[in-house]
Amino acid sequence: MTTVQGPESISLVTPAATATDVGDDITAGAGHWSFGHGVAGTFDNHIARSVPGYAWGHDLTIAMSKYFAKPGGIMYELGCSTGTLSVRLADEHGVLGVNVVGIDVEGEMVRHATALHAKSNLSFELGDITSFPYDRCDFVASHYTLQFLEPSERVATIEHVFQALRPGGAFMLFEKVLESSSVIQDIHTQLHTDFKLERGFSPLQIVSKTRSLKSVLAPSSSAQNLERLRSAGFGTVGIIHKSLQFEGYLAIKS
Secondary structure, eight states, X not given: OEEEOSSSOEEEOOOOOOOEEEETTEEEOTTOOOSOTTOXXXXXXXXXXXXXXXXXXXXXXXXXXXXXXXXXXEEXXXXXXXXXXXXXXXXXXXXXXXXXXXXXXXXXXXXXXXXXXXXXXXEEEEOOTTTOOOOSEEXXXXXXXXXXXXXXXXXXXXXXHHHHEEEEEEEEEEEEEEOSSHHHHHHHHHHHHHXXXXXXXXXXXXXXXXXXXXXXXXXXXXXXXXXXXXXXTOSEEEEEEEETTEEEEEEEOO
């Protein structure tokens, strides 16, 4: 406990890491957000209510993937969680014989996705996306995954994806970002809070979720994300989606 001396003595008590309700039957302590421990069962509903434009991001990824699908090719989803996007990619491109592989570091998510989605051209793998042995592929998608990695690991993952992609292949990356303007950042933060309140989260659940992500989620700026993609070697890079502080990027290998 820290005491600040002033006109009155104010005690600033650092809250304990006791798990609290963050919505959708998910609990997490301060700085202890996890995608395991029972999250898989309600994750899809939770993230749809938490991230503006989340469903549209999936729709956009499916639409974009059509430009890069090749007969008998391979597509990956990094941080596939419950496999909701992976199975859509498999459904969309099954006629071309495209194989889709969803990768996640949480065994619970991989088991849940495997049990939920059974398709001959779809598989889910437990693995670390920074070092996964990717086969040559045509399209890779990552929705709000790299933001949970250390900056050096983000760079390594992007470079790893670039090396795996065939020329003409594409990487679609979605991330929460830090705005370059503090004013816009503040407005977006308030609007994001309103978004979650309108979708049924209580003020306490919103605060608890924010606390659970301390030191776990560390957004980069748009400029940093774009620079990492360009530095990895992608010849064409651009922002193709933005909803408040949530952005999507398309990077194409020349």
